[in-house]
Amino acid sequence: MLAIALPSGRMLDDCVKLFESANIYFPKEILESRKLSGKSGNLNFLVCKPKDVPIYVEYGTADIGIVGKDVLLEENPQVYELYDLGIGRCKIVVAIPNEANPEELFSKDDIIRVATKYPKITREFFNKRGISIEILNLSGSIELAPVTGIADVIVDIVSTGRTLRENNLKVWEEIAISSARLIANRASLHIKAEEIKSVLRRLKEVRQPL
Amino acid sequence: MRYLTPPPGFKDYLPKEVEKIRLVEDTIRKVSESFGYREVITPTLEYADVIQLGTNTKDDTILYKVIDRDGALLSIRPEFTTSIARLVTTRYKNEKEPFRFYYIGKVFRNIQSQPLMQKEFTQGGAELIGESSLFGDIEIISLIEEIFERLNLPIHIEVSHARIIPAIIEVTSPLILEAIKSGDFVSIKSYINDKNILSFIEELPFLSGGKEIIDEVQGYVKYIPGLEEPLEQLSKFILNLEDLGYKRTKINLGVIRDFEYYTGITFEGYIEGLGLPVVGGGRYDELLERFGVSLPATGFAIGIERVAGRILKEESEPDLIIGYTLEKFREAMNLAQTKRKENLKVEMILCSKEEELNDKKGRSKIFLC
Missing domain, CATH: 3.40.190.10 (Periplasmic binding protein-like II)
Structure with a gap:
């Protein structure tokens, strides 16, 4: 068995x-x-x-x-x-608001707040890039976070990208393929x-x- | 004070569990001694540098560290092999090898604790130092088989060789190491172009059995030349064991040990129904050199609580209960002492009437009034 x-x-x-x-x-x-x-x-x-x-x-x-x-x-x-x-199949990505300019976003004086249900992957990715972040650990509907302003960016999985588009988000970086x-x-x-x-x-x- | 329970990863063991733990320890002790091993006790704390030198791991987050009063960084031992290597190279420098030592004691690892993965647990094991031949490895395996035989627990010992992964890396990429160590046979593929080597790696987790496994993979030696020597050693090793009638051990090239110091035959042991290994070990011929004395060595460690959890044994109780009233104390005490000298376990209970002695366990009772 x-x-x-x-x-x-x-x-x-x-x-x-x-x-x-x-x-x-x-x-x-x-x-x-x-x-x-x-x-x-x-x-x-x-x-x-x-x-x-x-x-x-x-x-x-x-x-x-x-x-x-x-x-x-x-x-x-x-x-x-x-x-x-x-x-x-899907990708784990960092997504940012459509209108955001990544260079400005990641160089601003405030610490970036990242919403995700993948705190470990997120921490490792941003540590490697030397970007200070604060993690907001959510359990679902992550795309809502930047819309409401509770977080600046998100780390989540995308398959078709539809949810991102409909919530005014775009992919900034791919972290891994899953x-x-x-x-x-x-x-x-x-x-x-x-x-x-x-x-x-x-x-x-x-x-x-x- | 935060809570009245032990912190996560630590626990209280009640008499029923302790009896089983002690049974496993006693068995390790008796069998090791019957093979000529002698017990050593090493300190719970070592210099962090010593632990680092032994385990040589990049990730030292599993170590508990404390600062000594002179500012030295100390570490609580996460295992015994390093301490014993240090002990032998410092205290037995001028003596003739081989050395046979065993140990039983607590180790501490600051890991994410889970059931079966405690931060504090007991290891019992033996180290054979100064014996480079295959007979040393065979002795260690026979010792383990004997321990589990006496405990009446069917053990499955799976043997591999620490040089197999380096042999693959030599013809592919060092990037595969992390993947293999974490048991990830999927991402390895992206680093390998040669389809023969790829097919060997895909087979790796399933390459288990007797001598026939070695014959089966012989064909890969022309693509991975470094395999030749480890396969030859494994072949001799398993033939010897089969010849001696040790039946609980087989080859399994998919076994990968975490510790970096292994150099030759390595192994893990499993008990059915338990998803984690209960014993592990292998040959570590280059570890003692780091402490200044070049000596070959091999050994094993058993996770004692994991094994104890598989033992079926009734909790033992006192053989005799003596109930006594206040006036009969002297008489009861004398009776108890006589019985204790006859090797009975005697518990004395102060009570006013015989009914108070009633317990459901049906032990022998005497009531003095």
């Missing part, structure tokens, strides 16, 4: 499609009810918040998991990152190598080309 943790929300649909194309049956009751786990063959699917996927995997409650690289960069969990599944990764628990990878390898092989076969 292999336990696999999947992220709830946007990426879950992509994961389900991926499993279906790999001929791995995904228990429908999870999609149709409020159940958060279900078995299919020798797989036990667990659905949790994206940020929690690496936690379940780190403890070995889930042997493997699927999670965005953005979460891995932020949380830095002790897990093996085995494969880039190619789904859930996509869904297959991760594995350290002990499970050693003890259940064959089972994990077989799931990995099937997912590799159906992976969409970049």
